[in-house]
Amino acid sequence: MALLTPQDLEGLTKQLEYNNNTIKKATGMDIADICKQIYSTTLDGEKVGIVPITSGNGIISNFSSSLLTITEYFGLDGDITEHPDVTGYYEAVSSDADIILMADDHIFIAHNMRNGKIATNHVCTGVVYAEIASRYKYADSKDILVIGLGRVGYAGAQHLVKKDFDVYAYDPNRETLEKARKELGIIPYDPEEKHKFSMVLEATPNPNTISEGMVAERCLVSTPGIPCGLPEDIGKKNEIDLVMEPLMIGVASMIYAVM
Ligand code: NAD
Ligand code: 2YH
Known part of the structure; x- marks a missing residue:
């Protein structure tokens, strides 16, 4: 399975803005509107716990910070845990995160602690x-x-x-x-x-x-x-x-x- 590299994640906000413009021109909707249409959901400043994971090929230097940028871009309250792995997961749950984001080499998940919904990146x-x-x-x-x-x-x-x-x-x-x-x-x-x-x-x-x-x-x-x-x-x-x-x-x- 292809792993992301730190180079892939450079200039992420610029890349999103550029793509959002293309999406608007091509579809008449922006990325948030498209997601709202697919899932019939909205966001409301939820707290997102981002847990770095060291297993397999280990931490990608700017992966967690990229997730933080994304959560903030969509008006959410993101936080990277101080520790990785199980300790980080414990930290995120203890600090009352609504959603947890974490990825190893095989799977990248979002888990909503309030309603139990879980989704995979692929x-x-x-x-x-x-x-x-x-x-x-x-x-x-x-x-x-x-x-x-x-x-x-x-x-x-x-x-x-x-x-x-x-x-x-x-x-x-x-x-x-x-x-x-x-x-x-x-x-x-x-x-x-x-x-x-x-x-x-x-x-x-x-x-x-x-x-x-x-x-x-x-x-x-x-x-x-x-x-x-x-x-x-x-x-x-x-x-x-x-x-x-x-x-x-x-x-x-x-x-x-x-x-
Ligand atoms: P995968 O390995 O499960 O599937 C890739 C498929 O492409 C295979 O079935 C393979 O046979 C097929 N393939 C290879 N060469 C082909 C060709 N010339 N024509 C047609 N099909 C061909 O990979 P995946 O998990 O589905 O990921 C696909 C790509 O998406 C990867 O590059 C991955 O890194 C990327 N990805 C990007 C994001 C993102 O946010 N941009 C998220 C997830 C995955
Ligand atoms: O890039 C990946 C895998 N290809 C799975 C994602 C599915 N598209 N995982 C990221 C690994 C992140 C790392 N463990 C970290 O920094 O926490």
Whole structure:
């Protein structure tokens, strides 16, 4: 599983503001409005306990501070615990945190201590990036392409199927693709096909996953994938609207999900 690096998280607020502008232009809504629509919830200054976790590859130097920036950006009262791990968890619960955020190498969770709701980053990221793609103002049909059906892409594809979109999907892993066809009813997509999409959700850990034959003249690529799957020249040539940000959009989705 790909781990975030400190470099990914540099200039996070700028990245969020830039993406929020793109999202507004492309969908008419900002990220908070989109999250409110998905989960039918609102935020009200909740207290968020952020617990650094040392297991596996250990602490990412600016991960907890990035989560603090995000909670504050959305008007919440964030606090990083003094200690990591179980001691930090105890600290957060004892200091009456409403929501706890913590991540090891495998899973990143938000847990609402008041209502018991728990959400994972991979599902919430897939859902919110899918929702952004699905709200593209200039879409020419209900056809939408999902590239990559791993933990994030599968959740995104599932969300789009539930929303009644015509979901085409591609993953080089045949078993993964077949599983999504059987379980979700996605339409398997062959990258050699001449089918251009105006809405694309890309969720792979690889670059250059998007080729010219996949994207329409006016197109929104919504991608949490790191690195970005859209080659720069294709993006520029086709004036593609690109939403891509390494942490904040997914975390916003997690927080709204547990309210
Ligand atoms: P995963 O390993 O579970 O799934 C990745 C999938 O992509 C696999 O099924 C793989 O077969 C497929 N794939 C690889 N190359 C492909 C290609 N060329 N075309 C189509 N599919 C291809 O990974 P994941 O947990 O779903 O995460 C996906 C990406 O999203 C990673 O880069 C991860 O770091 C990133 N991520 C970003 C955020 C964020 O907030 N921006 C949050 C979570 C995950
Ligand atoms: O980056 C990760 C994993 N890829 C899981 C996230 C799912 N998208 N985890 C972050 C690890 C943080 C570290 N333990 C810390 O600093 O607390």
